[in-house]
Amino acid sequence: MLHFKAEIKENIPVSKNHYLLTFTPLAKTPVPLPGQFYMIGIGNSCDPLLKRPFSILTKSDDSIRILYRIKGKGTTLMKEMKTGTVINVMGPLGNSYPIPKKKHTPLIIAGGIGIASVFYLAEKLKGKAIVLYGARGKHELLMLDELRGLVKELHISTDDGSYGKKGTIIDLLNEFHVNDKHLIYACGPKGMIRAVSEFALEKGLKGYISLEENMACGIGACMGCAVKTLKGYKRVCKEGPVFNIKDILW
Amino acid sequence: MNLEVSIGKLRLKNPVMTASGTFGYGEEYSDFVDLNSLGAVVVKGISLTPMQGNPPPRICETPCGMLNAIGLQNVGLKKFLKEKLPYIRNFDTKLIVNILGSTVNEYVRLASALDEARVDGIELNVSCPNVKKGGIAFCADSRTLGRLVSKVRKSVNHSTLIVKLSPNVTDIKEPAKAAEEAGADAVSLINTITAMAVDLKTRKPVLKNITGGLSGPAVKPIALRMVWEVSRTVNIPVIGMGGIMNAEDALEFMLAGATAVAVGTANFINPSSTSDILEGIKIYMKENKINDISEIIGGLLIDNPDD
Known part of the structure; x- marks a missing residue:
């Protein structure tokens, strides 16, 4: 599924302005490729309205991790999201980095x-x-x-x-x-x-x-x-x- | 339970449609929605020749809404007929094609080609706030709009003809009446509301186009009022849209007089919004023991002012 619910496992600061979010999809989702991204829904109100795009940082067996910078309204609310919260996610989306040939x-x-x-x-x-x-x-x-x-x-x-x-x-x-x-x-x-x-x-x-x-x-x-x-x-x-x-x- | 509604000659299996410009050419959403379940799919506006659209940034979020100034980027009529139409034809839903031109002649040529291709419906975009083409000029003056609609009407024999109205007018009832008199089978409203956003840090408009069209929950009360006003004024069906996010919103539009509803910005937030809304309508009808959707349409209860 490309549109799924996921549970937040961890949402921790790694610098003053940067956070690391780890979530576990609650459905079977495609394996992401380097360069692809996820759209993440923040909160359940209409403000912020749109999902926000974030690159995949890493993937483990059951979870996906993204690294984000606090930039505006969405990410300011996002850093408050607690472990255990269920979020709406779409992805992995977009194309990916082509893998280099041997000579490169x-x-x-x-x-x-x-x-x-x-x-x-x-x-x-x-x-x-x-x-x-x-x-x-x-x-x-x-x-x-x-x-x-x-x-x-x-x-x-x-x-x-x-x-x-x-x-x-x-x-x-x-x-x-x-x-x-x-x-x-x-x-x-x-x-x-x-x-x-x-x-x-x-x-x-x-x-x-x-x-x-x-x-x-x-x-x-x-x-x-x-x-x-x-x-x-x-x-x-x-x-x-x-x-x-x-x-x-x- | 009967969910069927009629828009002109069109029999829709249910009143849930997509709003033009928010659903691509249908294929973009096929991973998320069973297109067969929808009353109709309204595809992205088509012009005679491809349009490249406006320079970015083209969109920005605003409280409970978003602005867009895409500039009607589209593949053009030829490519649409060849590459996009065959795909959407695979589904058991009605296909409505939104069209835009900068002259009456362009609209006529588009409409006749699509009528010949036997698309189920043609929606005249005379209300895009973001480009000169397909632009507000046709909607701002009801006589000009009437002339355009009658010319197009003459070249459309099979498809249902819908005129999409702009909210950016003093009185939306006027263009609605003009469209009806000129032979439109239905009107759809509202298109986006002209608006803007400013970035205080850069002291620039957020959108490169400076202004854009506001959509989303922020416009819903305005859209509801306009749908109510227009549905009391004309005798042709009204397709209601503007910030519909869930089944409750959709049902409110139908109470206000909409025969069908179109879901737009909600598709961006939840790509399966259309089917979720349809399911929600069914649940509401079941819970309220409503057997026919027509019982809801125009069913707004207004107290007698003397009471």
């Missing part, structure tokens, strides 16, 4: 909460990925210990220099010696994704980016989450959230 070295670039989208990919790539991870400061570097055990290399930057290299993730990327074996997987704030895309085009690198947009339906009906691509407007929820790095018109 996956180069994952995550900015801020963008780590929530690529973490599951890093896990699936079983130690093959090189990860560049940037955040504003040390306190916003999430899932760091878990990440270390999953990847081939981990390079970190913080804007304030409180951990890793001081500077943005783009600074980190510029210093990293890329070659044509590297296949990029990027997720993060729009400005960062755009800079990564421009970098990739300039260096002739291939890759994928995951985008975020306001969504209503999550299943391709409302056309609300459209982004402009070389082939016209495409829906982030249906043709995305993962797009070819060359395809987005900024």
